[in-house]
Amino acid sequence: MYTIWEAAVSNIIQPEVQRYIRGLLPPRDNIFLEMEQEARAKVIPIVEPEVGHLLYWLALTQKSTRVLEIGTAIGYSTLWIAKAVLPQGGEITTLEINPPRAAAAAGYFKKAGVAHKIKLIQGDAREILFQLSGSYDFIFLDAAKGKYLEFLNKCLELLQPGGILVAEDVLMRGMVVSGEADKRRNKTAVARLQSYLATVTKLPELETIILPVGDGVAVSTKKDNKIT
Template identity: 65%
Template sequence: MSDIINHEVMDYIRNLLPPRDELFLEMEREAKEKIIPIVEPEIGHFLYWLAKTKGSSRVLEIGTAMGYSTLWLAKAVMPQGGKITTIEINRPRYEMASKYFSRAGVEKEINLVFGDAREILFDLPGPYDFIFLDAAKGKYVEFLSKCIDILEPGGLLIAEDVFMRGMVITGDIDKRRNKTAMLRLRDYLKIVSSHPQLNTVVIPIGDGLAISTKT
């Protein structure tokens, strides 16, 4: 979480969350131990709330990691028969997600795809009513056009980590290789904020969320 976000505020919000299932808590512990990037609990709950309030049923997630955010979305859409397709390029994380989906009893409702989203995404026909983008930050602009194409009118496109630990806001980078990702995230935010097919808000929660609705 970036220092841009007030930690006291975020801690307060997190303490207001409903109790999480033990499986979520176990995943949080494993992610911390193995340094696997997952969304914060308040982001997971927010994704759940968005998908449930929207009545989403056809979800695409780009960047599964260990499946933590996927299970938050599954909690929202699967009671009404919804389906999720999620893409992961890292083999150990793919296998970890598969394990957790099986333990949660939702493996049949989740289409877990191993491979590079740069190749897989462009073969997906859609449409989807909810797309969660949490992949390599430098690829968001590259994915955007296809995401818009397969997102149905009124659907939601949520991009995660758009502040990139505050670097997008301040311009200060911790490593030289992050400069390109930071600049591309800035481009992404400029594009979605002015795109004729999108209405977008940027919310300072977690490490920043850009939420776009297709008009």
Template identity: 75%
Template sequence: MSGIIQPEVQQYIRNLLPPRTGIFKEMEQEARDKIIPIVEPEVGHLLYWLALTKQSCRVLEIGTAIGYSTLWLARAVLPRGGQITTMEINRPRFEAAQRYFKKAGVADKIKLILGDARELLFELTEPYDFIFLDAAKGKYIEFLDKCVELLQPGGIMVAEDVFMRGMVISGQIDKRRNKTAVTRLRSYLEMVMEHPKLETIIIPVGDGVTISTRK
């Protein structure tokens, strides 16, 4: 958890969300037990709401983890015959996502790819109307222009964890190896806010998200 907003506010908002039962509850428990980073429930609900209200049909997710955010997006996209492509570099997490997609009955509707987004992303050519960026934070700058290229006009791009547990705001770095990521995230925020092809807002929900639409 990020500590970006007051814990009581975060908990109040979370308590108002529809109850997460079944597979979502199971995934949240696994993430806690194995210290796997997944989006907060309120961010998952935001992704669902955005994809639902925009009637998104072609979704690209960069960074699957165990598939928690993927299944939030699937709730909005798959009932209308949409498609989701998601990529994950970590094999154990990739295999966990496979397991959860099968359990949810959507494995045949989600294209799950094992590999490095630094290679896979740049092989893509087809357009998407929703892109969710939740990969290594230091790579957001590297991925930005390609994501904009793949994003259809009017499409949405969401980037997760842009405050990086508050370090981007405070400048107080918990580990030396995170210094570069924080610096790059700050640059990413400046770039995405000033990008000539995007309109962007920053929302202090979860650990901070940017929501951009292509002009």
């Protein structure tokens, strides 16, 4: 997650490694650059481009078509996922609590010509998530870090076997590793993210890999009968 481009250096990856990897990313469409600029100007937290690319790559290689995103912000990660999912005939549902951010996301989806394929729900995931039914093959968890564990059971209910649950910011600038929060208000989130990681790495129905990309990404796949 980054808020200021120049400060987009995580405590997890050495800056020169991050710059090198970022330099090798394929050129981004103008709309991504525009959104990055808006996020920088308004200090809106969005995923780093390499995490966006990871989301795109996962959706592409998984051939995902039913996506649920929790935490839209202005729709940057949504459009990375859409880049893979929409040409595969898929659709995306995304939840955002903040009305101005949801409105900005709606504007970008329209501008990108994908608004008809993205169901944007403005509201609190703590309520809306629990009203959802159906099945998804890709769930991206990127809101309310302290709530990941609370959302986990519902996400697992919604996730189809073989599908993936991707959780963002799981290392929280390294604080989850050290266990020491920079601010008092981050203390609970750090402890809860530690519990989230301890849980998803141990649950028998999941296979989880933690990637030190961006601010740390946990990718869990729900085992189907074919995987033991």
